[in-house]
Structures are given as C-alpha cells and as structure tokens.
Amino acid sequence: MNKVLMSGNFIICEAAIRAGCRFYAGYPITPQNEIPEYMAEHMRKAEGGIFIQSESEIVAINMIAGASAAGLRAMTSSSSPGISLKQEGISSMAACELPGVVVNIMRGGPGLGNIRPSQGDYFQATRGGGHGDYRTIVLAPATCQELADLTMAAFDLADKYRNPVMILADGMMGQMMEPVTFKKPKPRIYNKKFMLQGAGSGKSKFIRGLILDPIDMEEHNWKLARKYEVISKKEPRHEEYNINNAKMIIVAYGTAARIAKGAIKRLQNNGMNIGLFRPVTLWPFPEQQLRSLSAKVKNYLVFEMSTGQMLEDIRLALQGYADIRFHGRPGGAVPTPAELANVIARIYERTVK
Amino acid sequence: MAKIVYQRPKSLKEAVFHYCPGCGHSIVHRIIAEVIDELGIRGITIGVPPAGCAVLAYNYFDVDMIEAPHGRGPAMASAIKRSLPDRVVFSYQGDGDLAAIGIAESFHAANRGENITIIFINNAVYGMTGGQMAPTTMLEQKTTTSPLGRNNKLDGYPVKVSEIFSQLQGVTYLERCMVNSPANVNKTKKAIKKAFQCQINGHGFSLIEILSPCPTNWKMNAVNSCKWIDEVMSKVFPPGVFKDDIPAATKTAEVDS
Amino acid sequence: MIVKTIFSGFGGQGVLMMGVSLAHSGMNKGFHVTYLPAYGAEMRGGTANCTVAIADEEIASPVASEPNFLVAMNSPSLFSFQNKVIVEGTIFLNSSITNDRPHRHDVKVFCIPCSDIAQDLGNIRVANIIMMGAFIKVTGIVTSEIYLNSLESIMGSRKKSLAEINRKAFAAGFDYLKNQQG
Numbered sequence: 001m002n003k004v005l006m007s008g009n010f011i012i013c014e015a016a017i018r019a020g021c022r023f024y025a026g027y028p029i030t031p032q033n034e035i036p037e038y039m040a041e042h043m044r045k046a047e048g049g050i051f052i053q054s055e056s057e058i059v060a061i062n063m064i065a066g067a068s069a070a071g072l073r074a075m076t077s078s079s080s081p082g083i084s085l086k087q088e089g090i091s092s093m094a095a096c097e098l099p100g101v102v103v104n105i106m107r108g109g110p111g112l113g114n115i116r117p118s119q120g121d122y123f124q125a126t127r128g129g130g131h132g133d134y135r136t137i138v139l140a141p142a143t144c145q146e147l148a149d150l151t152m153a154a155f156d157l158a159d160k161y162r163n164p165v166m167i168l169a170d171g172m173m174g175q176m177m178e179p180v181t182f183k184k185p186k187p188r189i190y191n192k193k194f195m196l197q198g199a200g201s202g203k204s205k206f207i208r209g210l211i212l213d214p215i216d217m218e219e220h221n222w223k224l225a226r227k228y229e230v231i232s233k234k235e236p237r238h239e240e241y242n243i244n245n246a247k248m249i250i251v252a253y254g255t256a257a258r259i260a261k262g263a264i265k266r267l268q269n270n271g272m273n274i275g276l277f278r279p280v281t282l283w284p285f286p287e288q289q290l291r292s293l294s295a296k297v298k299n300y301l302v303f304e305m306s307t308g309q310m311l312e313d314i315r316l317a318l319q320g321y322a323d324i325r326f327h328g329r330p331g332g333a334v335p336t337p338a339e340l341a342n343v344i345a346r347i348y349e350r351t352v353k
Numbered sequence: 354m355a356k357i358v359y360q361r362p363k364s365l366k367e368a369v370f371h372y373c374p375g376c377g378h379s380i381v382h383r384i385i386a387e388v389i390d391e392l393g394i395r396g397i398t399i400g401v402p403p404a405g406c407a408v409l410a411y412n413y414f415d416v417d418m419i420e421a422p423h424g425r426g427p428a429m430a431s432a433i434k435r436s437l438p439d440r441v442v443f444s445y446q447g448d449g450d451l452a453a454i455g456i457a458e459s460f461h462a463a464n465r466g467e468n469i470t471i472i473f474i475n476n477a478v479y480g481m482t483g484g485q486m487a488p489t490t491m492l493e494q495k496t497t498t499s500p501l502g503r504n505n506k507l508d509g510y511p512v513k514v515s516e517i518f519s520q521l522q523g524v525t526y527l528e529r530c531m532v533n534s535p536a537n538v539n540k541t542k543k544a545i546k547k548a549f550q551c552q553i554n555g556h557g558f559s560l561i562e563i564l565s566p567c568p569t570n571w572k573m574n575a576v577n578s579c580k581w582i583d584e585v586m587s588k589v590f591p592p593g594v595f596k597d598d599i600p601a602a603t604k605t606a607e608v609d610s
Numbered sequence: 611m612i613v614k615t616i617f618s619g620f621g622g623q624g625v626l627m628m629g630v631s632l633a634h635s636g637m638n639k640g641f642h643v644t645y646l647p648a649y650g651a652e653m654r655g656g657t658a659n660c661t662v663a664i665a666d667e668e669i670a671s672p673v674a675s676e677p678n679f680l681v682a683m684n685s686p687s688l689f690s691f692q693n694k695v696i697v698e699g700t701i702f703l704n705s706s707i708t709n710d711r712p713h714r715h716d717v718k719v720f721c722i723p724c725s726d727i728a729q730d731l732g733n734i735r736v737a738n739i740i741m742m743g744a745f746i747k748v749t750g751i752v753t754s755e756i757y758l759n760s761l762e763s764i765m766g767s768r769k770k771s772l773a774e775i776n777r778k779a780f781a782a783g784f785d786y787l788k789n790q791q792g
Contacts, residue, residue, distance in 0.1 A: 005634050005643070023436060031649055050435045054428070055461040062425035062458075066432030069419050070399075074432075092422050115649070176672050177630065177645035179637045196417045196433070198397040198440050206411035208420040262670030336675030 003179040008147050008169065009034035011180050012103055015151035016075050017046050019185040021101070023067035023074035025052040025060040027082060030115045031171035032105035035077040057082040061089030061102070068098045069207055071195035073155050073188065077103035079171070080121050081112055083129070090164050091130030094224070095209030099158035099190070101151070102136075103167045105174040108332035116332025117171035117255055122309035125168050126283040133221050135228045137165040137235065138282040140253040144178035150280070152185050159190040161231055168282060170305065172255045172334060236286035239278040242268070246275030247352045248299040250344065251290070251314050253279050255334065256305050262337030263344055272348050282310070287317040294321040299351050301325045301344060305334065323351060362386035364395045366415045375575025377565025378406055380532045381474060382413050384542040385443075388549055389416065398441045399433055401426040403450040406480040410445055424455020427462035430469045441552055443470040449479050452488040452512045459518075463558050466523030470548045471560040473514060476567040477586060484570035488512040491589050496570070511589060515562045519595035525557035527596040531564040531587060533579035547599075556602035564590055611666050613751060614674035616691050618659035619683025619704070624738035627764075628681065629660035631742065635752040635760035636664040644672035657686060664751060681745060683724075683738070685710040692717075702745055704737065720748060720787065727782050736779035743783025754784065 006014065013035055016024070024039040036053060043049040050067070054060040060076040067074040078086060083104045093100055106121050108114040125138045137157050139150040147169065154165040196207055211217040241261060243249065252260040257278040264274045277293065279286050300322050302311045307330045314324060327343050329335050335343075361367070364386040370379040389395050395416055402410035404423035411418035421429040426444035434442040451459045451473050459471065478496055479485040485498040491511050493502040503511075515529045526548055530541035541563055548559035564586050566578035573581060615632065619625040626647050633645035647660040661674045676696045682688040685708040688701070692712045695701060700718040703711070706725030722744045728737040739761070746757050758780060762773050 003637060005630070005637050005645070007645075023432065025432070050432075052431070052435070052465075055457050058425065059428040059458055059461070062421060062428035063432035066401075066419070066421075066429035067436045069429075070433045070436035072436045088422050089425070096420070171649070172646065172672070175647055175649050177633060177643075178672075179643060196399060196419055197437055198399055199415070199417050200396040204395075204415045204417050206418040206420070208411060210408055210420055259671045259673070261668075265670060334673060336673050337671045338675040 003181050005177050005179050006144070007034060007175060007177045008144055009105065009174040010038050011144050011147045012077070012151050012167065013038040013042060015148040015182060016101065016155070017042055017049070018182055019073065019152040019155045020188055021073040021075050021155060022046065022048050023050045023064065023072045024076065025054045025063040026076050026078065027054055027057050027060055029079045029082045031107060031174050032077050032079050032103070034174070035103065035105075057085035058088060061086040061093075064100045064102075065089055065093050065096070065098050068093070068100045069096075069196045071192070071197060073099075073159075075101040075103065077105065079105045079107045079115075080109045080118075083121060083124065087124075087130035090136060091128070091132050091134060092209055093164045094128070094134035094136065095132065096207050097162040097194075098164070098207070099162050100164050101154045101158055101167065102164055104169070106168065106170040108330070114332045115171060117173070117305065117334055118330060118332050119170060119254060119256060119305040120309070120330060121168065122282065122304070122306060125166050126285070126313070134224060135163075135231070135283055137161070137163060137231060137284070138168050139165065140168050140280060140282050141173060142254050142257045142278060144173075144176065144180045146280075147173065148180050148182055152183065155188075156186055157235065159188060161227060162194060163227070168254070170255050232284040235281055236284045236289060237280035238286040238289050239276075239280060241276040241278070242273075243275040243277070243293065245273050246297055247273045248301060248344075248348055249275045249277050249293060249297050250301050250303055251277045251279070251310070252303040253282060253310065256303050259335060259337050259340055260303050263341035266337060266341045267345060267348070270345070272345065274344065274348065279310070285313045285317065287313070290314065290317040291319065291321070294318050298322045301327060301347055303327045303340065306330045325351065362390045364389040364398075364415050365413055368412050370413060371409065372406065373569045375566055375568040375578055376406070377474065377476065377532045377563065377567070380538055381472065381541070381563055381565065382410065384538065385472065385545055386414065388542060388546045391546065392549055392553065394441045394549070394553070397439065398443070399437070401430045401433070401442070401444040403444070403446045405447040405450050407445055407447065407474070408481070424450050424453070425458055426450065426455065427458040427467070427469070427471060431462050431465070431467040434467060434469050438468070441470075441549060443472060443549070445472045446474070447480065448473075448475050448477065448487040448489040452514050460521070463518050463560065464521045464523045466525070466557045468552055468555060468557050470552050472545065473560055473562045474565045475514070475562055475590065476565045476570075477511070478567055478570045480567050480570055489514070489590070491586070513590065515560070515590070515595045518560060523558055524560065524596050525598045525602055526551045526559040527562075528594045529562040529564070529590060529592045531582055531592055533564070533566060533582040551599055554603070555606070556599055562590070564592070612663060612669065613665070613679070613749075614661060614663045614677045615679040615681065616659060616661050616674055616677045616694070617681045617683075618657065618687030618691055621656050621658045623658070623683045624735065625658045625683055626660050628738050628742055629662045631757065631761045631764055632751070633662045633664070634764055635757045636662070638756055638760055639752050641666060642669050644669050646672040657690075659687065659691075679745070679749060681741060683741065684708060688712060700748060702741060702748070704741060706737070720744060722783060722786060724783060727786065728779065731775070731779060731782060733775055733779075736775060739776050739779040740783035740786075743780040743785075744787050745783075747784045747787050754780065
C-alpha cells in the first residue's frame with residue numbers, strides 16, 4: 001500500500017472520507033483549520049458528501065446529530081474552546097443514542113488560552129463533558145498512522161455503540177506530518193431501524209432525549225450505563241513499551257507519550273530500565289491492564305501536558321498498590337525528550353534505588 | 354348521504370393535546386397535519402420540534418420527528434434535509450427558540466437558503482417556563498421577568514422576525530399569519546401549505562410566523578386573547594406576505610429545465 | 611541513526627517547503643520521517659520554522675532539542691537556534707541578507723548567498739531551493755535525484771513550469787559549495 005506524507009489534520013479528514021463519512025460541519029479555530037479546509041474541497045468531491053461551514057460550534061454538532069439521525073456517517077471537529085461549545089450537542093447525542101465523531105485538536109486553556117499543543121481537556125473528554133449521566137468513547141492517537149487508523153475505528157465504534165466518539169489529539173498531532181498508509185475501511189454495520197428517514201407507509205417514530213417521567217428516565221440512564229459497562233469491558237486499548245524488566249513505568253498518552261518514549265530511549269543508554277504504558281482509549285481507561293502491572297512494577301511516573309488530569313485515573317487504577325509521581329507541562333509548553341529525560345532520571349534515582 | 358366535513362387528520366396521532374385551553378399550538382398542529390395529509394407527504398415528512406411548550410409535538414404528529422436542543426432546530430433540519438434532499442423537513446419553533454437562543458441557527462439557515470420550512474409560533478411570551486419575557490414581548494407588556502412592563506431602555510425592543518428575515522436573500526417565502534379567528538386559521542393553513550409546496554418544488558427557505566394566543570400567560574380568557582391579537586399584537590406585528598420569491602424561483606426552474 | 615534539522619526564516623521565504631521536501635524525500639528513501647511546523651496566529655511576515663526528523667527507526671519526538679543541522683534563512687533564525695545545534699553539527703546560513711555569523715566555533719558553518727544566486731537566476735523565490743542544493747550536497751541525507759523527484763511530486767502538475775527553474779536552482783546551490791571547496 002502507498003505511503004503518503006500528510007499532516008495530522010488532513011489525515012483525519014482523508015481517513016474519515018474513506019471510512020464513509022459523508023457529512024462534515026465545523027467552524028474554523030486554530031490549530032485545526034486544515035480540517036474544514038480539506039473537507040470543503042474533498043468532502044464535496046466524495047459521492048454524496050456534504051460540507052457545511054456552520055455559523056457556530058453549537059450548530060456544527062447539532063448538524064452532525066441531524067445528519068446522523070438521517071443515516072449518514074457524520075463528523076465535526078474543533079479545538080478546546082470550540083469543544084466546550086459542542087458539549088450541549090454531545091450530551092444530546094449521547095441521550096438520543098446517535099453515533100457521530102467529534103475531533104478535538106487540543107490547545108492551551110482554560111478560556112481562550114493559546115494555540116499551542118496541550119492536554120488540558122482530558123477531564124472534559126473522559127467525563128462526558130456536557131451535562132447528565134453519560135460517557136463518550138475517547139481515542140488518543142500518538143502517531144499520524146494512528147490518527148488514520150483510529151479515525152476509521154471511531155466511526156465503527158460510534159455505530160456499534162450508537163454513541164459519540166471523540167478523537168483527542170493536540171496541536172502538534174494536527175500540524176505534524178508523518179508518512180501514513182490508509183488501510184481498507186471495514187464495511188459499515190448500522191441498522192436502518194435507527195435511522196429517521198420518513199415513516200413511509202409504516203409507523204412513525206421519534207428520537208428524543210426528553211423523558212419527563214423519572215422512572216422512565218431512570219431506566220434510560222441504567223440502559224445507557226449498561227452499554228457503557230460493555231464498552232468498559234470490551235474496548236480498552238493501550239500500548240506497552242519496554243515493560244519487561246522495567247523498574248519504573250511512565251504513563252502518558254498522545255504527544256506526551258511520544259516525548260516520553262524519546263526520553264526513555266535516552267535513559268536506556270544510561271542503564272535505566274524504564275517502560276511506557278500508553279492508554280490509547282482514554283475512556284474506557286485501560287484500568288485492569290495498568291493494575292495488572294502493579295504486581296511487578298511499583299514505581300510510576302505520570303507525564304501529561306496538563307497539571308494532572310489522567311493522574312486521577314491512574315490513582316484509581318493502581319488503588320494505592322504503587323508509588324505514583326507526576327510531571328506536568330500545561331499551557332502549551334511541550335518539553336523536549338532531553339528535558340523530560342532529566343526529570344525522569346531525577347525521580348528514578350530517588351525512588352527506584 | 355352524509356358528508357364528512359370534519360375529522361382527525363391522518364397525520365395526527367390519537368392523543369389528546371396537553372396544551373392549555375385556548376392555546377394556539379393545538380390549532381397550528383392540526384392545520385400542519387391537514388396540510389401534510391392534503392399534500393400526501395406523511396411518509397416523507399420529518400419534523401423537528403423545539404424546546405418549549407411544543408417539545409412534545411412528537412406525541413401528536415404521526416410523522417418521523419427528532420427533538421432538537423433549545424434553538425437548534427434549524428441546524429438539525431438543515432442537516433437532515435441536506436442528507437435526505439427528497440424528504441420534506443420542517444422545524445417548529447417558539448419565539449424564544451427562534452428569536453433568542455436560536456437566532457443564529459434560524460438566521461443562518463434562512464441565509465443559506467436551506468430548502469426547509471420553519472413554523473414560528475409568536476405568542477410574545479415564554480410559555481412553558483411560566484410567562485417570562487420573550488424577544489417578541491411588546492413594549493409595556495407585563496411578564497414575570499418584566500413585571501412593570503417591557504422597558505426599551507432595560508430590555509430592548511420586540512424582535513420583528515418577519516421584517517428582519519425578509520431582508521435575507523436566502524429566503525424564498527415568508528408570511529406572518531394569525532390563528533385568532535376561523536378566517537385567519539384558514540389563511541394560516543393556506544400559508545403553511547404554500548410554504549410546504551415551496552419546499553417540495555425545491556424553491557428554498559420558507560418561514561411562516563404565526564401570532565398565537567397564550568391565554569394562561571397573558572392572564573386573559575381565550576376570547577379576550579383572540580381580541581388582543583387583533584387589537585394590540587397585530588399592530589406591532591402586522592400580518593402579511595413579507596417575501597414571495599416563488600414566482601421568480603418557478604421561472605428560474607423552468608429555464609433550467 | 612536519527613538526524614534532525616531546523617529550517618527557519620521569514621514567512622514567505624519558503625522555509626516550510628524546504629522542510630516538507632526534505633521529509634518527503636526521506637520518506638521516499640524508506641526512512642521514518644516527521645515534519646513539524648511551528649504554527650502561529652499570523653499568516654504573513656513574522657518568522658516561520660519547521661523541524662524535520664529523519665531516522666532508520668521509529669521517531670519518538672518530532673521536536674528537536676538538539677538538531678544536527680540548522681538552516682537559517684535570516685539573522686533572527688540564526689540567533690534563535692544556533693545554540694541548540696549539537697557540537698560538531700552544521701549551520702547553513704543565507705549570507706545574502708545578513709552579515710551576522712554564528713558565534714559557535716564547535717560547529718561547521720556554510721554561508722550560501724542564496725538570495726543573490728536566486729536573483730542571478732532571475733527568480734528570488736527559488737532562494738530556498740538553492741539552499742536545499744547546498745544542504746543536500748553537504749549532508750547527503752538523500753541523493754539529488756530523490757530530492758528533486760520529491761520536490762516535483764509535492765509541487766504537483768499545477769506548477770510543472772517551475773520544475774525546470776527548481777532543478778537549475780538546486781544545481782546552483784549544489785555547485786556553489788563544490789566550487790567553494792575547489
């Protein structure tokens with residue numbers, strides 16, 4: 001298969017179109033402007049493809065909901081402040097069990113923050129983000145190849161569980177170019193009975209999230225919770241690197257994991273045995289997989305481009321069985337592998353020996 | 354042989370409206386359903402009810418419906434129509450839904466000339482939440498959040514949706530009607546039918562604004578509410594056709610074919 | 611092996627194109643590559659820079675804390691990045707538009723008057739390709755042929771007329787150093 005050199009933002013678009021996405025709506029915001037730009041050209045070239053530059057993020061997510069209800073694979077994208085605006089619609093899609101893909105190319109925050117790569121939206125992404133008792137599946141790619149593969153997987157997961165799926169990357173992933181190979185997408189499996197296309201001569205149906213009777217609403221909540229339970233069991237994904245003989249494990253995702261890997265390689269040359277545990281799904285968090293490591297390895301260092309958000313999930317996963325340290329660089333500061341290696345080495349000396 | 358002159362439209366379910374006595378929603382629901390029946394489009398119609406009193410419209414309309422978050426109806430309707438261009442898509446919105454929280458959605462759907470129909474219920478007050486001020490509340494009108502009457506210095510002015518939207522190039526058909534008398538109800542039904550037909554013919558965006566009584570929140574009886582529309586409301590919001598580009602659109606369509 | 615290069619200059623000097631073309635040719639030679647542009651809020655003017663990593667193994671970070679090579683197309687770029695270059699690394703400087711020189715003595719320095727050469731060729735916009743000729747000559751990361759083929763495939767069919775002038779520009783940069791070294 002042909003390798004092509006593309007930027008992360010373009011890769012997401014191309015993978016989405018190849019996966020059969022035929023509806024995109026979005027509003028420009030840095031650092032993901034290449035997504036609406038690519039879609040404006042290529043989505044409209046794809047057979048039956050619809051591109052709308054919406055008047056706001058709120059409109060974009062509600063358009064996705066509409067297109068999804070009508071039976072199309074649909075996607076929207078934004079960066080942190082815009083994702084905050086989309087939360088109303090994401091909550092609504094979760095309530096109505098509408099599939100859809102939401103891309104967040106994170107930047108520094110809170111507020112308008114800045115446009116540098118950051119990982120401050122972990123809580124928002126993994127805790128649902130909007131109001132009400134719901135979850136979204138969150139995929140965190142760390143390479144451009146993974147951006148392509150996980151974008152395709154996002155559509156499959158969204159259909160399978162009839163739930164919004166978020167791709168959580170950052171400005172660096174979006175802007176970076178790497179060679180990528182687009183794999184053959186799986187055929188779509190989605191039951192027509194969930195689509196709203198007009199009643200024909202049959203019974204009419206409706207899609208709604210408003211359930212005024214508390215007993216009915218409770219049942220709906222438990223029904224969603226049972227679905228999330230299945231997702232938690234079946235869908236966690238993670239990558240392990242250099243785990244055998246590791247005396248310490250770095251836990252990091254996305255861009256931070258790449259930097260950590262670079263740091264680990266440097267320290268290997270200095271005789272330090274350090275492994276990497278990289279969650280690929282942030283929700284469901286690969287909790288069991290991380291916990292099972294704690295029998296062998298007792299020292300963990302969490303590295304995030306935030307003040308410590310995934311850290312909480314790691315504490316929950318390790319349940320006090322191991323020593324957990326944290327290093328964070330929020331606000332759009334991206335450390336180099338050399339800088340991170342110094343931090344790791346210092347902590348390694350103190351805790352492992 | 355007896356002739357049936359009045360029966361439940363086929364596009365309405367066998368359900369009793371929850372709306373207050375004298376409320377305009379029931380009338381408008383009924384005439385939309387009649388229009389759907391007459392045009393024979395029940396099987397291809399998709400409706401988008403709002404947040405507000407009509408949030409439960411899917412309990413009454415026997416057509417496919419999807420709930421939109423507050424104000425987002427036109428966004429959803431646009432997407433559905435673009436995804437399924439041969440369906441008839443309408444959104445049903447109140448004054449808060451259309452002219453306050455959803456003004457951007459409505460304005461830009463109209464400006465893009467989306468081939469959808471918006472049914473806009475203007476009763477100058479927030480109904481479901483208990484009679485608060487709406488963007489269409491008139492000056493001096495008392496509501497629970499303008500207890501001394503709407504004050505232009507503090508609360509601004511009533512938003513004249515038909516006047517404003519008629520300036521948008523994307524709009525094909527726009528009419529303001531009333532449902533406060535049998536004659537006006539018939540007129541409104543004709544307008545709705547024209548709007549749906551406009552969509553079916555592919556002529557673009559249509560909006561029907563309907564001045565509709567809300568006796569409960571106006572604190573009047575049903576009869577006085579109807580009178581109040583005539584004597585007060587229709588002076589601020591005069592009925593009429595504000596835009597009709599259907600003839601021009603028809604001509605263009607003929608030339609194209 | 612992993613080689614990292616920072617390309618830097620004014621916006622409009624074609625700095626990002628230098629990076630993309632190098633990354634593309636690295637890919638075509640079968641290497642792992644990453645290309646990372648520094649993106650800003652401004653569209654024109656200001657500074658532009660990008661980092662290209664080329665390796666025969668997976669590349670952990672696209673960021674270069676210690677680049678092997680720096681290509682500085684103006685003096686602000688030289689001052690911003692010269693201290694990052696590894697000991698015995700190489701700095702390529704567009705000497706046409708600055709009299710500043712690196713203060714480092716532990717790196718190799720090549721001064722290429724690429725804007726002047728470009729003007730002689732009748733197209734100031736190919737200064738970046740002239741620099742790439744010199745860069746490929748010195749570093750040998752890829753062959754000239756792989757580089758030029760990559761450049762043409764990036765330019766696409768729209769700019770086929772540019773292919774010839776680009777080849778000329780590349781050769782001019784390549785030969786400039788050849789002549790210098792005698």
